Structure formats: C-alpha cells, structure tokens
Amino acid sequence: MLRFLARAGHHLKTTATTAFFGPQILAFVPALTLGGYWFGGEGLLLFMAIFVPAVMGLVGLFTPVRTPPARASKNVDAVTGLPLKPALLATLDGAFCAEPKHGVRTGALVLEIDEFEAFRATYGAEAAEHVLAQLAERICSTLRQGDVACRLEHSVFAVALAPVRRLDLEAMIQVAARLQQAVGTPIVIGGMRLFLSASVGFCLPRRASERTGQVCVEAAEAALRDAQASGTGAIRAYAAQSPRKRVKRAGLAEEVADALEVGHVRPWFQPQISTDTGAISGMEALARWEHPERGVILPGAFLPAISASGLSKRLGEVILFQSLTALRDWEAAGEHVPNVAVNFSHEELADPSLTDRVRWELDRFDMAPDRLVVEILETVISRSENDTITRNVTRLHDLGCGIDLDDFGTGHASIANIRRFSVGRIKIDRSFVTRIDTDREQQSVLTAILEMAERLEIETLAEGVETVGEHALLAQLGCGYVQGFSIARPMPFAETVDWMRLHRQRMADRPRIAREAG
Template identity: 30%
Template structure:
C-alpha cells in the first residue's frame, strides 16, 4: 500500500552476512555493509527503520533520515512509544510476513496520524527476528477528511448539522435507546420538524441575501429553545429539525413545539423591515415495535405536512399515513386501470319534470378492481386530480360517453334526442386542452349538439380567465355547459352572467331536506328564480321521493335526477330505461 520495496537481506549479496560485530567480520566489512544498507534506507520516500527483536526486547539497528526528522530522533522516536514497541514485538513473535495498521501519536484531534507497515526480513542471527518498520504520515489526509466530513455534515449558511448528520444522529439515538435496560427501541425520542411559512415570498420580494439573513436569525432563535443534549439541524431551505429525548414524549413534545412557536412569534427586523414568520411544526415518536431512523423522519415530515394544512401542531398518527399509503397505492393501480381500459361509465337518467321523459344521462366513472373490488368515485377521483391522472381519465370519459351515444343511435336506428353529460375537473380546465378533445370526439362520432359538460364553481374560481376562454371555445362547438353542485361553492353572479352557462344543477344538500326545512326551500326557490332570470335551465340532484319530484316540477325546475327515478345504469340498461320511459311518457 505504501509503494515501498520489500527489502530482504537474502536478495542482496552485500547484505548476505550479518553486520553485527562479533560474528567473524572485520570492521571494514561491517562498515561497508552498514553504509550500503543506510543508502537503501535513505532512498526510501517515507520514514523507515530496521529493528531486531530478541527475547521480547527490541533494538533499533538502522533508520533513514526521514525517520530521524519526522520522529524527532533520538528524543521522541516512533519506536520509543510503548504501544508501538509492543506491536513490533508481537509481530516478530508471530509468523505473518507483513502487517499494516493505523496508529495515532497523541490524541485523536491534535495527534499525528500514521499508517504503519511491518515487514519481516530474513534472519541473520538464529536468536533474533529482524523487522522493517515504515510509517506514512497521514495527518494532513486525516485533517482534510475531517474537514470534508464537517462540510458534508454541516449547513454552510448556519453552521448547524445538516440532513445527513441528523439522519446519522437519529440512527445512533434509536440504536442506543434499544440497548437501554428499561427502554424499547428509541423510547423517549421525539423528532420535531419546523417549516417556515411563506419563506419563498421573502426571497422573491426582498432577495436571497435577506432570505439568508432570515434563516441565520431563525437558527439563532431556535438554538435558544433547545436543551443541552438536543440536536438542532437545518434539513432544507426553510426546514429545521430537532432530535430530543423526553420523559413524557407526547406532552413534552407539544410543550417544546409551543416554546418554538413563541420564540419565532416576535417579528424579525431585516433590511429595515419588520418580518413576521409563522411556522408549521410536526412531531413523530418511535412506535412500540421500534422504528428505523428513515421511518421516524418520514413520519415527522408527514406530520409537518398535516400541520401546514391544519395550522396546528400535529403529532404523527399511523392511521393517517396508512390512508396516504392507500392513496399512493390507488394512484399506481388507477394508472394501470386507465392504460388497460378497465374503467367503465354508468349512466344516471335526467328526467324532464314536465313530461316525465328522459332528456339525457349523466356519465359517471366506475372502477371495479380485481383485488379491491368496487372503489367509490369519492375515493379515486381525488387521487386522480392530485396525481394528474384526471387528464387521461377525463379524455377517456368524453370519448367513452360519445361511443355509448353512437351505440344507442345504432340500436335505435336514428339519433336519440338525448344528451350525455360528462363531468369536468378544475385540473382539466387549468392543464388540458378540453376544447380540442371535444372537437376531435365530436368529429369522430357525430354527436355534435348532444354533449354536455358539467363543472363545479371551483373550476371557474381557480383560473377565471382561462375558464372564460375554455367555455367560450366549447360554446362555439355547440357543447352545453352546466354548473354542478350549484350553491355549495363560491358563486359569483358576475361570472354567471358573463360565461356561456346553460344550466344550473342544484346540489342535493338543498333538495333532500327542502320539504321539511324552510331555509332549504327558500334557497331552492331563489336558485330557480335566478336561473329563470338568466335564461338557464335547472336540474335538481338527489330526488328520492315522488313528492320531491312533484314539488320541484311545480316550482318550475326543469329536470330531476336521483334514485327515485333510477340508480346509475349500465349502457344497455340505460338504453332500455330510455325506451321504457319513452313509451310510458
């Protein structure tokens, strides 16, 4: 490893006889041999010495100039150290040809670090072993490694430990806790994560220099909130983490979190501005079965994410992460279901309250997973919106609804006078080219004038300007637009007047109780009057009794939808239902 030759006297003729006096050699020969040997040692690039070990005692025979300089010979030589002399004598007593080991002269921080190599030389005296000792000074290398390690494990801005160091500390603390006599794995540990709210706005408005100053100032305040023995680290741009050991873990963790919030509540004065910093704090503790450091850290991150949504200090709850894992699993399975065309559409009739005929159907996505069974739309639609899968799902729904309508036309031998309604998500309005999708579908399937798209008020509020452009483009393609769940969102009368909206669908939360609740009845009357004034038709959702249907018809509602008429039906059953209502109406 050290790159030096293995000097053995039996390979060098000049050294084939012993140099020690008293073995039959004259003084001149002994001096010549010693001179040659010394020249070999002096040629080596590292401190090297040759020693003789006889009866457990060591004698230095020769050493080179580098050894003399680096080891401060004769006052403080390497081989004068008791532990080094012991190592050399032990090696001489064994049979190994070579041995290497690290050795420190002094303490770990300020001492000299060496890589020592012991090599056995051929015997010249049957009663003594000869050993070549070489020492490579690694002090500069060790100090560089220590410096690099410090840089790798500490945040350059605040000087605090970073994410890597924090993860190592968590692993060490859990391992140490697991060996405690009265502790289960990591018992008493808690990890708090502090997330600074709206930190990006400081960078955007005041610049990164002020942002850095804020981080440093926050770090100083946080240092004042932790106890001796706790570990504070900066684990991200605006995130700090604290590892602490507590007696009453849950209660004490909440107390510590409140202490942190109080410390950050006082405004920060930076660049002649007073800045208030809010923070979200999440906390996690190892469970009774023990937790890995990665699990503990992930749980704390989950808790702080919940805290950002609720505005409260959050302790990790296993049932919540289980729900998140199920959602993640659903995302994977939903992607496969869309790719493999495993979803279906069910069709719920829309009944004309004046004539009793079927005026259309609302297409509703259904998913029956082979392993999980039926999965409710209320569960997989939010997953689709969060993951972006709502875009391919929405395109598929428009295409599948058009194909069904064409299939009904073929069965009837003519174009049916019904509309098919497909729901749009706010994500589709914001991120997809809905008008291009509808244009392509209508051109391919000859369903122009019979497609209706339903969207909630949130679709408009999220991006009003884009919503206006999309809805006007759809109007030009003869597509009708309905506002779904009207009255439950943030309605704007200005948008109702400005946008090309054809229909208001009154939410079931107002329809179901209207016969026994005067306020609900008043709201339904008001919506019907508003729609009439704006020239819009209306559909009442959640009609479950004949009395509701009759009352809504008397009030002037255009259509009704609900279990009283029919539950969502397969395409074949929906066509049969239309046929039966047509004959009976």
C-alpha cells in the first residue's frame, strides 16, 4: 500500500511539474503580458516581456525536449526491416515439429537479385539500399500470413513458408515465380525505369538430408547456385544428386589458369542481325569455361578469379585468337560473317602494347581490321581518366576496327566521351529493352536514345531481345541491329554453321520486318 501511494505521489508531482513548467505554459505568455500591461502599464509590460522569458530559460523550458533514442532492434535487418535468419529457422523448425502430429508441410526458398553488385557499382550504395528496401516490401506482399521472409546477406533473401496441408513441387515453383514477378516490376531510379531479375532456389524438406531449418535453407542455397549457373532468372529445386555447376572460389585461380592453357576456356558466339534485312551482321564472342566435370561455367563464376590472378590479359589473348580463328573457319565453310565483336577489359585497354598485339593478330590471319569490333563497357569510358586507354581506343579505330559501346545507359557516358572514344555503335542495355512492346515509358526512353544516336550518326544495337514483339517494335523504332535469346542463345563454334544455314532458310520463308515509314 505504501509503495502504491509513493508511486501515485511521484506521478502527481511529475504531472504538476509538466503542467506548470512544460512547453504548454507558452500558451499563457500572451495573457500574462497583456495582464501586466492592463494592471501596471507599459513599465510592467516591459518587465514581463524580459522577466518571463528569462525565468523560462532558467528552468530549461526552451531546451529542446530530448526523447530517448529508439533502441535499434537486434531482431530485424537495418536496411529492409525484415526479420533476421533466426526467425526464419524457427518457423521451419516449428513446422517440422508439427508435421507428424498435424500432417502439415513447409519449404524454404532463397533468391538473389541478378547482377546486383554491378547495379550497386553503377548507381551507388544509397540507391542500392533503397532498392533492397523496396524489394523487401514487394517480397512480403506476395507471401501469405505466417510466411516469413528475411535478408540473408547482400542481395540474398530467404522465405520460409508457413505450414500447409499440401506442398509439392508445382506449388513451390508457383511461389518462386510470384517472387520473381515481384522483383521484376520496374523500379524508378533517378527518373529511369530499371528492370531487375532474380534467380531462385528452393528445397522441399523431404529432399534435404535432415529435417531442420538450417539444413533446409542450406539446400535451398545450393539450388540457388545451380540456378545461377544456368543464367539469370532461373529457378531450380534442390536434389541431392544435382550437379553443382558453380565453382567454389577456393583453388579456382590455379584451375582456371590451367583451363586457359589447355583450351577449356573458349568463346561461344551469339548472333547479331539487321532489323532491316534479317541478315547476320556479326557475332559476339562470349567467354565460357567448358569444364570437363562441372559442365559449362558462365563468366560470372570465374571472371573474378581471372582478374584477381592477373590473367585478364591472357584471357583476352585467348578469346581474340579463337574469335579470329572462327572468322577464318566460317569462310572456309562457305558462311560469311561480317565481323566478330570481342569484349576488351579495363586491364587490356590500359596495356600500352594492345594496339600492336591486335595488329599482329590481324596480320597473322590476313584479316581486314574492320572484321574485328572492339567492345568497351560504358562504365570504362565514363569513369576513365587513363590516357593510355584513350590512345589505345583511338589507335584501334584508326587501324580500322569498329568500336562498340557496351551496356549503354548504365554508366552515364557523356556525349563528349562518346566522341572522344570514336564510338561507332552503341549497344543499348537490356534494361531499356525489356518489355518495350508493352511498356509505354520504356518506349519513350528508347525512342529518345535512338533519336540521340541518329543525330550523332551512331549505329544502334539492342541487347537482350527476348520476344518477337520486342524485336518487331525495335525495328519499327529504327534500331539498326538486335541481339538476344529471341534470335539465338550463345552457342559453341561447332553449332554456329548449322544455325546460320537454318536462319538463312527461315529468312527466305518469312516476310521481312519493315520499319515504320519516316
């Protein structure tokens, strides 16, 4: 009883103090000064005007009210606000415990935003965090009550499904597709509409080695690695015997160095065609590691090890030699490919001997310089202050090689830089091409790019063309060349001749896609 009375007295004292000395007393200041003037004239008014604020200042009334800082929660991610991994594991473990009694099932999915590190490098850490927060909201919007989503690391998210009576492979694929659709909705950054994609791996618990949350998530992560080895936007289910195509970083540098020397790293070729005639205008050489045990490994898995080991120059030499060899062999097979485009890394472009090396290779194959197109990333020329790079690109242009600006729209290259590097063609990044046949804002942006290129008298090639509708609209808008899965996926040299003959036959049997009348 005494403790209660003491608490009540303390509360009354606090309330009274707040009432008479809190900020709300400021509401009575006009009345006090007016009363002073009424009863004491101008003298008392002047006294009140000075005395009252002085007293309020002494009691700290004008001191900003300091609210105690909210404690940063240790249970949520600081960027996305999602629960941390323990909440995810608890949901899975709880479902496993309930399964024998209630006959319910759960599952885990892990998704990673494709090429997000390149996005972060282009747009900055602040924009990247803003996008991650948006994606977290979208992911949660696709889930049911009881499902738990968390951010594992970087751009990797995981989802634990609330227990349900029926959960099979088809249902998991549908959930994965909904997550991909949520990620794929356009995101606006700096006035630009950008499209992201996600690769997804998932695990049904009956396929995991143990029925625990930790093992289930690890299996879903393994499935994600298999999905990423197949390319962007893939979905894979975990299977204990599935091949692991993603190479572990440990010991990779030595292995890839050997692969370069024995010929396991070689170019695959993706056709580029004219939107006006449908004829093949060239081929782009894309590095692939044909591993004898792990199958075909995409560049994202081994290029970091190449760069870290100082092998970028050697990789460039291998790809250039084999690309020129392919040009020669296509001619021998009776197929004319006007040129082959080869990507040159920043390290290669900074090599003072690059131009001499390219000239020597062209002479060795008795190849005209215009049969080689040098591809340069937009990020290289937009940020480069290296005079050697500028001189090399200028000399290659003067030699007669074509200069393509790759991934245009992602590196903020100025028109001055486009002129300085003698760019003959811009390759419009696939983020500006995706859904152009259904998205009017995409059409407006692409139209502006094409008009700029026309005024600069620069040719255009659209990358990542995946549908017939995109191809047709690009042709109508005046884009000169296209490249993408709707035409052909990258293929080894052994498959190219058959593809070219089949393409020529198809072109003879179908009407030409005509551009809009000017």
